[in-house]
Amino acid sequence: MGDEDWEAEIIKPHMSSYVPVFEKDRYSSGANGDTSNRTPASSSEMDDGPSRRDHFMRSGFASGRSMGNRDAGESNKRENTSTMGGFGVGKSFGNRGFSNNKFEEGDSSDFWRGYQDGNDSEASGSSRRGGRGSFRGCRGGFGLGSPNSEYEQDEGTQRTGGLFGSRRPALSGAGNGDTSQSRSGSGSGRGGYKGLNEEVVTGSGKNSWKSEAEGGESGDTQGPKVTYIPPPPPEDEDSIFAHYQTGINFDKYDTILVEVSGHDAPPAILTFEEANLCQTLNKNIAKAGYTKLTPVQKYSIPIILAGRDLMACAQTGSGKTAAFLLPILAHMMRDGITASRFKELQEPECIIVAPTRELINQIYLEARKFSFGTCVRAVVIYGGTQLGHSIRQIVQGCNILCATPGRLMDIIGKEKIGLRQVKYLVLDEADRMLDMGFGPEMKKLISCPGMPSKEQRQTLMFSATFPEEIQRLAAEFLKSNYLFVAVGQVGGACRDVQQTILQVGQYSKREKLVEILRNIGDERTMVFVETKKKADFIATFLCQEKISTTSIHGDREQREREQALGDFRCGKCPVLVATSVAARGLDIENVQHVINFDLPSTIDEYVHRIGRTGRCGNTGQAISFFDPESDNHLAQPLVKVLSDAQQDVPAWLEEIAFSTYVPGFSGSSARGNVFASVDTRKGKSTLNTAGFSSSQAPNPVDDESWD
Numbered sequence: 001m002g003d004e005d006w007e008a009e010i011i012k013p014h015m016s017s018y019v020p021v022f023e024k025d026r027y028s029s030g031a032n033g034d035t036s037n038r039t040p041a042s043s044s045e046m047d048d049g050p051s052r053r054d055h056f057m058r059s060g061f062a063s064g065r066s067m068g069n070r071d072a073g074e075s076n077k078r079e080n081t082s083t084m085g086g087f088g089v090g091k092s093f094g095n096r097g098f099s100n101n102k103f104e105e106g107d108s109s110d111f112w113r114g115y116q117d118g119n120d121s122e123a124s125g126s127s128r129r130g131g132r133g134s135f136r137g138c139r140g141g142f143g144l145g146s147p148n149s150e151y152e153q154d155e156g157t158q159r160t161g162g163l164f165g166s167r168r169p170a171l172s173g174a175g176n177g178d179t180s181q182s183r184s185g186s187g188s189g190r191g192g193y194k195g196l197n198e199e200v201v202t203g204s205g206k207n208s209w210k211s212e213a214e215g216g217e218s219g220d221t222q223g224p225k226v227t228y229i230p231p232p233p234p235e236d237e238d239s240i241f242a243h244y245q246t247g248i249n250f251d252k253y254d255t256i257l258v259e260v261s262g263h264d265a266p267p268a269i270l271t272f273e274e275a276n277l278c279q280t281l282n283k284n285i286a287k288a289g290y291t292k293l294t295p296v297q298k299y300s301i302p303i304i305l306a307g308r309d310l311m312a313c314a315q316t317g318s319g320k321t322a323a324f325l326l327p328i329l330a331h332m333m334r335d336g337i338t339a340s341r342f343k344e345l346q347e348p349e350c351i352i353v354a355p356t357r358e359l360i361n362q363i364y365l366e367a368r369k370f371s372f373g374t375c376v377r378a379v380v381i382y383g384g385t386q387l388g389h390s391i392r393q394i395v396q397g398c399n400i401l402c403a404t405p406g407r408l409m410d411i412i413g414k415e416k417i418g419l420r421q422v423k424y425l426v427l428d429e430a431d432r433m434l435d436m437g438f439g440p441e442m443k444k445l446i447s448c449p450g451m452p453s454k455e456q457r458q459t460l461m462f463s464a465t466f467p468e469e470i471q472r473l474a475a476e477f478l479k480s481n482y483l484f485v486a487v488g489q490v491g492g493a494c495r496d497v498q499q500t501i502l503q504v505g506q507y508s509k510r511e512k513l514v515e516i517l518r519n520i521g522d523e524r525t526m527v528f529v530e531t532k533k534k535a536d537f538i539a540t541f542l543c544q545e546k547i548s549t550t551s552i553h554g555d556r557e558q559r560e561r562e563q564a565l566g567d568f569r570c571g572k573c574p575v576l577v578a579t580s581v582a583a584r585g586l587d588i589e590n591v592q593h594v595i596n597f598d599l600p601s602t603i604d605e606y607v608h609r610i611g612r613t614g615r616c617g618n619t620g621q622a623i624s625f626f627d628p629e630s631d632n633h634l635a636q637p638l639v640k641v642l643s644d645a646q647q648d649v650p651a652w653l654e655e656i657a658f659s660t661y662v663p664g665f666s667g668s669s670a671r672g673n674v675f676a677s678v679d680t681r682k683g684k685s686t687l688n689t690a691g692f693s694s695s696q697a698p699n700p701v702d703d704e705s706w707d
């Protein structure tokens with residue numbers, strides 16, 4: 001069933017006849033009425049020893065051997081001998097975040113409680129939203145000050161076009177908007193799914209996609225005015241240091257092989273003490289419950305402390321965030337950083353960028369945690385929130401700026417952030433930050449007036465996946481002597497996730513999903529689908545089946561996205577239906593299952609999605625529906641990922657992989673990329689003249705989930 005079919009299903013009578021129990025939208029009227037969101041703004045990853053990994057073989061899928069099914073299966077068990085050239089290109093994306101309704105007096109505390117201690121968060125209103133698809137797109141080139149924060153979504157679908165090309169000319173969401181319109185007034189009772197109670201704001205015309213910087217807040221655009229102010233996170237120490245426990249496999253991290261390439265790499269450290277951090281930082285590390293370094297931390301911390309540029313690739317959930325935050329903070333403390341004061345123009349020493357709102361918010365919370373009790377002030381800004389709010393946060397002082405790209409460029413354009421003092425530039429989910437979606441913004445950023453050259457700043461890149469082509473693009477941002485840390489197989493899946501691939505035809509998926517969810521019971525489960533419309537559809541369907549579900553995707557307002565995440569975190573809605581917007585970085589306690597209702601278009605995306613479970617030594621399960629009608633392109637890379645992670649590979653999948661075997665298989669398939677296996681400086685890779693390979697070309701099928 002194609003996309004159109006899903007859409008058709010959405011408006012079929014059985015859907016419209018669904019009359020959910022409404023949870024009264026406490027913000028839909030009255031002083032805190034949701035309308036506030038649209039009214040004109042009032043203000044605007046090993047061994048502990050030296051590196052021993054020297055192969056990371058890289059070649060074609062069947063190179064050097066016949067790849068009969070059985071052979072393929074056996075190769076699956078041979079770690080480090082499996083092969084597979086090429087790489088996937090993470091192309092999707094989205095946001096993350098956590099707060100929800102602004103409403104100052106409103107119950108932000110409840111929302112945050114959900115994030116922190118698992119208590120029930122109070123339901124918030126299903127807000128209506130403004131047919132966002134109608135207001136996006138059309139953002140190309142490199143012109144400073146033109147970024148469309150509203151689009152910034154951090155998700156990529158709109159980011160189509162050629163090299164650093166323009167975004168899809170708006171209106172991708174026309175259909176979405178229409179759909180939304182046809183679905184007013186749903187939402188669910190206890191299920192908490194509130195994705196359908198949407199309103200389409202029929203803003204149109206050229207101005208409707210304009211960035212906030214261009215006037216979105218000054219009232220001269222016809223698009224929806226973003227007035228959402230996220231609730232402030234709790235300030236009490238317990239909340240700041242709330243954390244979940246490492247899992248039974250945490251110690252197994254020590255057996256993962258690590259390779260460091262580049263010249264004169266400082267030796268790894270084995271303990272936090274060896275890092276020789278200041279007392280306050282050590283206290284914060286202890287309060288955060290960290291007693292032992294993860295592999296990526298053992299290697300990255302000394303490298304960063306030595307002032308070297310770094311590209312680090314380590315499995316999902318293995319502590320990459322602290323791997324960069326701790327040494328940066330240590331540097332700041334050693335440099336005797338002084339408290340930043342109120343100033344109209346702030347000059348942060350560190351800028352951290354990430355592709356999604358929810359992720360950058362999470363990174364901010366980590367920065368706030370580790371800088372607790374110091375004079376270092378971290379600030380977070382991201383799209384979908386009131387620009388004035390971002391500015392107000394910044395002017396109060398800013399040493400570490402955590403930002404999504406679009407909002408960052410807006411703020412720079414408004415001259416609220418100066419770049420002259422930037423000493424550390426961090427790209428989290430770096431492959432995503434450098435691909436066609438965000439590459440243009442990142443190029444703009446490093447070309448901004450005042451931004452220190454790469455020789456004058458320290459640039460750090462982290463991800464679980466790092467396609468070769470992207471590694472090459474990254475060189476433009478990094479000093480030539482940068483170090484490359486590979487923890488385990490670059491782009492490999494976390495071994496703590498038990499992966500199951502089921503052959504399920506599209507028309508049987510819903511039934512299978514319900515069957516699985518009923519067996520799972522109340523355990524937290526993320527269900528990934530390919531499109532925003534389908535996310536709404538499946539979430540509603542599950543609510544009808546009396547399975548408490550919420551959803552997150554790029555067509556939901558930020559407030560709704562944050563509420564959905566809050567409801568999922570606290571367990572109120574144990575099922576979260578998501579598009580790829582939630583695939584990367586999200587660190588949510590107790591996510592025991594990931595279900596790929598639809599497989600993603602690239603293997604990298606698959607790796608990130610299943611990495612939402614099995615984090616920090618905990619175990620998790622990932623079940624993926626493989627539809628031979630549409631997913632054959634993934635058979636080959638899937639066999640590779642499964643075998644590298646020592647998972648069982650179904651014979652039928654090997655058969656499909658063999659029958660669809662693509663010789664050379666390296667980046668030439670738009671939808672079937674296989675990950676890179678080494679620091680590209682050691683091997684060859686091909687790039688087309690535009691700087692991007694065809695593998696990075698967004699596939700129309702994915703479009704919806706990325707914006």
Ligand SMILES: Nc1ncnc2c1ncn2[C@@H]1O[C@H](COP(=O)(O)OP(=O)(O)OP(=O)(O)O)[C@@H](O)[C@H]1O
Nearest residue numbers: 290292293294316317318319320321464585587616
């Ligand atoms: N040394 C440590 N000891 C205990 N817990 C840790 C340690 N390092 C990180 N963690 C915790 O592990 C979890 C995952 O960390 P983090 O989110 O940084 O992973 P990641 O590698 O960035 O994952 P992803 O690739 O999905 O973004 C977090 O809850 C973090 O607090």
